[in-house]
Amino acid sequence: MIPTPASLARNRRRLDRHQARVDAVVERMRRGAALHQCFERQATVWRLSTAERMHPSVAKSAITRTNIVAVGDALFAGMSQTWRYLED
Numbered sequence: 001m002i003p004t005p006a007s008l009a010r011n012r013r014r015l016d017r018h019q020a021r022v023d024a025v026v027e028r029m030r031r032g033a034a035l036h037q038c039f040e041r042q043a044t045v046w047r048l049s050t051a052e053r054m055h056p057s058v059a060k061s062a063i064t065r066t067n068i069v070a071v072g073d074a075l076f077a078g079m080s081q082t083w084r085y086l087e088d
Contacts, residue, residue, distance in 0.1 A: 022061045025054060029068065029085040035059060037081045 003011075025048070029035060034049040037059070046059035062068060063083050070080030 018058065018061070021054070021058045025058060025062045026065055026068065026085070028052070029062070029083075032085075034071075035062065035068070035083040 025035070028048055028050065036047055036049065038045045038047060044056065045053060046056055047053045063070070067086050067088065068083050069086045071082040071084060072078075072080050074081050
């Protein structure tokens with residue numbers, strides 16, 4: 001299928017919204033909030049320490065940033081359930 005100009009524009013707008021949400025999460029973390037991965041009712045929930053929930057794709061994109069570091073607080077080595085912002 002060949003993408004049309006309208007479908008490309010729609011895709012760009014979706015990616016722009018996603019990136020804006022990721023930037024907002026990183027900004028809140030820069031101000032001191034921590035990102036937590038919680039397990040509730042057989043589902044994974046991502047939330048900031050300010051009690052704001054977010055879509056898993058936004059959280060996963062945020063933790064790929066170089067200034068977001070894992071705390072390493074999970075039961076198994078090499079895993080984490082909490083991430084924080086690290087100043088340069």
